[in-house]
Amino acid sequence: MSARILVVAEHDGTRLNPSTAKCVSCAGTLAGAEIVVAVCAADAAAVAAQAAQLAGVSRVLTVENPANRHALAAVLAPQVVALAAPFSHVLGPSTTFGKDLMARVAGLLDAPQVSDIMAIESAQRFRRPIYAGNAILTVELAGGGKVVGTVRAASFEAAATGGSAPIEKVALHLELPTHTRFVSVSAAKTDRPDLQTARRVISGGRALGSADGFKILYSLADKIGAAVGASRAAVDAGYAPNEMQVGQTGKIIAPELYVAVGISGAIQHLTGIKDARTIVAINKDGEAPIFEVADFGLVGDLFQIIPEIEKLVG
Amino acid sequence: MKRILVGIKRVVDYNVRIRVKPDGSGVAIDGVKMSINPFDEIALEEALRIRERGGADEVLAASVGPADCQQQLRTALAMGADRALHVQADGVLEPLVVARALLKLVEREQPLLVILGKQAIDDDNGQTGQLLAALWNRPQATYASKLELADGSARVTREVDAGLETLEVDLPAVVTTDLRLNEPRYVKLPDIMKAKKKPLDTLGLEALGVSPRQQLRLVRFEPPPQRQKGIRVKDAAELVAALKKKGLL
Numbered sequence: 001m002s003a004r005i006l007v008v009a010e011h012d013g014t015r016l017n018p019s020t021a022k023c024v025s026c027a028g029t030l031a032g033a034e035i036v037v038a039v040c041a042a043d044a045a046a047v048a049a050q051a052a053q054l055a056g057v058s059r060v061l062t063v064e065n066p067a068n069r070h071a072l073a074a075v076l077a078p079q080v081v082a083l084a085a086p087f088s089h090v091l092g093p094s095t096t097f098g099k100d101l102m103a104r105v106a107g108l109l110d111a112p113q114v115s116d117i118m119a120i121e122s123a124q125r126f127r128r129p130i131y132a133g134n135a136i137l138t139v140e141l142a143g144g145g146k147v148v149g150t151v152r153a154a155s156f157e158a159a160a161t162g163g164s165a166p167i168e169k170v171a172l173h174l175e176l177p178t179h180t181r182f183v184s185v186s187a188a189k190t191d192r193p194d195l196q197t198a199r200r201v202i203s204g205g206r207a208l209g210s211a212d213g214f215k216i217l218y219s220l221a222d223k224i225g226a227a228v229g230a231s232r233a234a235v236d237a238g239y240a241p242n243e244m245q246v247g248q249t250g251k252i253i254a255p256e257l258y259v260a261v262g263i264s265g266a267i268q269h270l271t272g273i274k275d276a277r278t279i280v281a282i283n284k285d286g287e288a289p290i291f292e293v294a295d296f297g298l299v300g301d302l303f304q305i306i307p308e309i310e311k312l313v314g
Numbered sequence: 315m316k317r318i319l320v321g322i323k324r325v326v327d328y329n330v331r332i333r334v335k336p337d338g339s340g341v342a343i344d345g346v347k348m349s350i351n352p353f354d355e356i357a358l359e360e361a362l363r364i365r366e367r368g369g370a371d372e373v374l375a376a377s378v379g380p381a382d383c384q385q386q387l388r389t390a391l392a393m394g395a396d397r398a399l400h401v402q403a404d405g406v407l408e409p410l411v412v413a414r415a416l417l418k419l420v421e422r423e424q425p426l427l428v429i430l431g432k433q434a435i436d437d438d439n440g441q442t443g444q445l446l447a448a449l450w451n452r453p454q455a456t457y458a459s460k461l462e463l464a465d466g467s468a469r470v471t472r473e474v475d476a477g478l479e480t481l482e483v484d485l486p487a488v489v490t491t492d493l494r495l496n497e498p499r500y501v502k503l504p505d506i507m508k509a510k511k512k513p514l515d516t517l518g519l520e521a522l523g524v525s526p527r528q529q530l531r532l533v534r535f536e537p538p539p540q541r542q543k544g545i546r547v548k549d550a551a552e553l554v555a556a557l558k559k560k561g562l563l
């Protein structure tokens with residue numbers, strides 16, 4: 001029997017999040033799988049149209065409900081469960097949206113969940129990192145039931161576009177919970193590329209010393225079209241907002257170029273950049289562990305080096 | 315009685331560099347330092363602060379696992395938990411089994427709030443809180459960086475990919491902690507002595523009515539691929555030239 005995979009779309013009401021294209025490409029590594037994307041939204045048209053273009057998608061299901069205006073796991077989970085019946089796999093991205101939602105779906109389905117799938121070896125076999133990426137575990141579904149998964153986006157290229165899958169409206173008659181209510185969201189507005197999909201990322205650590213110190217990174221980033229990230233120490237100290245944290249418990253990214261500035265290279269940070277194509281480390285301590293993983297290492301004072309680099313690329 | 319239940323998972327300390335056993339059967343954890351999962355320390359700290367502000371009467375620490383978990387529960391008692399519950403269970407414990415065990419404790423203890431970590435740093439699953447909330451049919455507020463209790467509800471600020479999101483949830487609810495929620499206190503020596511007298515009860519997993527079923531077989535553990543060691547450049551000019559040559563700038 002071939003696999004039937006339901007991919008839960010992440011979106012903001014108008015744009016499909018790039019993580020969904022990565023879930024589709026993960027699903028597509030399973031030969032012969034039927035891939036269906038579910039869009040739960042207040043108004044699904046725009047997002048569904050984008051999902052329908054992803055290569056490999058055979059159908060897009062839309063569920064429209066005003067309660068879906070903000071992505072609340074408790075509200076979305078019963079809807080995903082209602083759609084899940086004919087599927088063998090239910091996948092979502094390993095983003096805060098997907099991690100929050102998919103485990104609730106797994107709970108309602110009483111199904112096992114495989115978190116952070118980095119490879120699908122067969123319909124029952126998956127590979128995932130554990131211990132902050134210090135070990136890779138292969139797991140196999142023991143029974144024949146459904147499996148829920150979150151997809152480690154950094155392990156997959158986005159699915160191509162150019163498809164034109166049919167879009168089907170699904171009417172669900174569910175009583176959705178009202179015990180969880182959206183209040184507000186504060187997201188920094190920035191013109192810089194999104195950290196999770198940027199081709200180039202410059203990250204700063206504790207060494208930047210202040211929020212002001214980060215300005216030299218923003219300035220260089222803007223010159224080369226990079227996103228800016230941060231270590232946990234820099235976020236904890238208030239130099240950078242939480243959404244910039246890269247690492248085991250922050251964002252896992254796979255840019256072509258990663259520049260670690262004044263970051264020591266703790267294991268929890270390195271987990272977040274394992275899939276970066278090229279890593280550059282700038283640190284005044286030549287013994288810092290970041291140099292063990294860096295393709296290019298430069299020992300010196302960042303406050304001198306960063307402005308120099310900016311001049312050279314300008 | 316207004317109670318807060320906190321999950322305490324025993325894990326390999328975050329400073330330990332773990333190694334995969336050569337035969338691929340697991341990771342070598344014999345004799346390494348074990349600790350409370352860092353996110354659970356944050357959960358406990360938050361519960362203690364709520365109690366200290368008068369928002370709760372009792373903080374209960376719960377751990378599911380082998381007898382050794384009692385060490386971490388004792389540490390939790392020393393930090394300030396009032397009581398500890400140990401659910402004795404050996405072998406591989408999947409998040410769904412842990413969530414079912416915690417649900418049984420929730421049904422017995424009727425907490426107003428359950429605080430768990432957002433993820434355990436050994437298996438990195440990040441599932442248990444959401445599973446418990448689903449099974450319990452109650453709200454969840456994951457990745458909390460701020461938690462304010464009101465009468466019958468809680469306001470939780472969450473660290474999400476876009477920034478910070480605030481939710482309001484009816485109580486009882488499950489909250490999972492992120493790093494910025496608080497900084498856990500240190501345990502003081504006299505408190506370790508006092509903790510020995512605090513109640514720690516052990517229950518059996520199956521006696522609670524939870525079957526230790528394992529739905530995912532652990533096939534193989536492997537070390538991650540190693541990155542090639544790179545080169546040192548002498549200055550900014552050499553670095554920029556090298557990156558330009560690779561087409562990265």
Ligand SMILES: Cc1cc2nc3c(=O)[nH]c(=O)nc-3n(C[C@H](O)[C@H](O)[C@H](O)COP(=O)(O)OP(=O)(O)OC[C@H]3O[C@@H](n4cnc5c(N)ncnc54)[C@H](O)[C@@H]3O)c2cc1C
Nearest residue numbers: 205206207231232233247248249250262264269284285302
């Ligand atoms: C449960 C848990 C989860 C965690 N999750 C994450 C995570 O997701 N992401 C993460 O990053 N960390 C995480 N950490 C924290 C991690 O262990 C480290 O503490 C953190 O990454 C250190 O940040 P840092 O490198 O900025 O600071 P430090 O380790 O203090 O390093 C600062 C570096 O800057 C260098 N430096 C100082 N001045 C200069 C200068 N003028 N020029 C150049 N270099 C300079 C120093 O030599 C040093 O190497 C986690 C920890 C725990 C316990």
Ligand SMILES: Nc1ncnc2c1ncn2[C@@H]1O[C@H](COP(=O)(O)O)[C@@H](O)[C@H]1O
Nearest residue numbers: 321377378430431433434439440441442
């Ligand atoms: N065996 C356990 N005993 C007590 N709490 C646990 C256990 N396993 C997981 N938890 C709780 O669930 C959180 C998330 O764990 P996980 O889903 O395994 O990543 C942990 O931070 C704990 O608060």
